[in-house]
């Protein structure tokens with residue numbers, strides 16, 4: 213019966229309660245949607261990175277990771293690639309020759325990573341080919357074709373068919389250089405990547421640095437059918453290649469180890485938005501406290517009467533507490549529902565940020581964001597709303613308990 | 626049989642500039658089955674006396690003995706429980722919980738007492754019948770007239786099965802017809818069920834029907850007559 217009174221009390225002052233409920237639901241909508249948006253952006257950034265180049269998992273010679281010298285290659289890599297391809301989760305595998313290099317035009321030079329790729333194979337692993345904004349992804353008749361990022365092209369002041377000179381260290385340690393012609397210019401969502409990555413055919417780079425490209429490779433990139441399979445496949449690969457790992461022949465790393473900053477930044481933004489939700493809840497709690505105080509002050513005589521006829525302080529406390537929880541939870545439920553709705557819809561359609569995409573691209577974000585959130589999160593926020601309500605109820609409930617029944621019943625309404 | 630006795634009861638409000646002796650050394654006793662009005666001009670201490678008898682306030686000195694037990698020797702929590710089980714209250718206004726129906730209002734007190742549902746239903750029905758509002762039982766207080774609300778309050782007070790009912794100016798907001806109707810109901814309950822009623826009032830319509838009048842002035846009993 214106390215529960216039913218508490219619930220009905222919520223609706224005594226319909227407008228006031230609706231305003232609080234509205235504030236709670238909009239506050240939550242704002243906080244949760246912001247969180248989902250941030251997470252969507254983070255996920256987008258990770259996805260962009262995975263699909264544009266790093267893939268889910270990479271294999272290297274451990275010494276290469278230390279020195280960055282291409283002489284530390286993975287030997288007999290084809291056998292390794294074949295084994296990896298046997299896993300059902302694997303979408304595609306690419307073997308690349310990679311070297312630090314200097315790319316120079318007539319105007320200027322820039323330090324870059326030069327990636328020697330098997331053109332057809334690489335199309336399966338990374339989506340650079342689909343990001344061509346000028347020219348093509350190789351496939352011209354030219355010898356020594358290069359595909360470079362838009363940002364780098366601007367920096368070097370080169371266009372399609374322009375010549376650039378790539379200076380690299382050979383496997384034996386000598387400095388050598390080769391001339392390449394620009395076959396295509398790409399533009400990903402990550403301009404930091406674009407300015408520092410040049411793609412050439414694997415054979416061309418191998419010839420330049422003296423690598424046995426039929427048997428050796430610097431990097432094996434493994435793209436999976438789904439990002440969430442990364443951990444599982446990583447485990448499998450580490451099992452399969454346990455011997456080679458032990459012998460120091462290869463090292464296997466997932467994307468978040470290859471680019472830890474990516475994950476760190478994402479975790480940070482998510483933590484920040486969580487903090488943001490907490491601030492919103494705190495702000496809302498003041499609204500809840502205020503509303504409940506008003507409700508209690510208005511009902512002084514009624515509360516006096518309840519105490520007079522024998523309602524214990526504990527029951528009275530409980531009644532006000534429950535009323536606060538009902539009020540807050542109604543707003544919380546509405547807020548969670550609205551958030552769910554907004555996130556589900558925009559999660560499908562995506563949010564077009566192309567208007568501000570230029571700035572975002574330099575941070576490695578795509579121009580379409582798909583807000584997303586783990587379902588557990590709704591429960592967590594729901595729990596937080598209840599906790600907030602409980603805390604917010606304490607002060608008004610105590611105020612009610614402080615009333616003296618004799619005085620409360622005399623109180624002028 | 627004596628059920629209530631006050632011994633040198635005193636209540637002084639000290640907060641005001643000049644301390645007010647609202648109840649000034651009152652020793653009076655009440656028997657079961659009384660139909661008594663405490664009367665006197667506004668400010669003479671009627672409400673204060675009634676509140677002290679009802680365990681709603683703390684006396685400055687003196688005692689309230691109910692059924693041989695010193696009420697204010699109990700802890701506050703125990704006094705609340707005592708009120709719940711032994712005293713029925715009717716106030717001038719705001720007696721009822723506005724969000725509950727008439728029936729639920731009467732039932733509420735039994736709910737607090739932990740009376741089982743079936744028994745509650747039976748009692749509610751009987752009480753509403755006695756106050757003549759069985760047909761209005763699903764209405765909320767806001768949908769009832771002032772007189773009807775007070776009759777529900779009487780039913781609610783009796784639902785607790787109290788030793789006595791304290792009513793502070795129950796008719797102050799009622800017209801003559803409603804007042805007479807309410808008084809007749811209470812008189813009838815007094816006669817048939819032997820329910821003890823103690824009123825604080827300055828309403829002559831109540832005084833006329835009361836069997837005993839205790840007249841206060843300045844916190845003191847100046848007359849105590851039985852009609």
Ligand SMILES: Nc1ncnc2c1ncn2[C@@H]1O[C@H](COP(=O)(O)OP(=O)(O)O)[C@@H](O)[C@H]1O
Nearest residue numbers: 638641645647666667668669670671672673674
């Ligand atoms: N809480 C209080 N503080 C100070 N004075 C009070 C308080 N309550 C009542 N009084 C004073 O006590 C006296 C008796 O009041 P009350 O018992 O309400 O009289 P009545 O019910 O007969 O009108 C009055 O003078 C009133 O002003």
Ligand SMILES: [Mg+2]
Nearest residue numbers: 671672794825
């Ligand atoms: Mg009074």
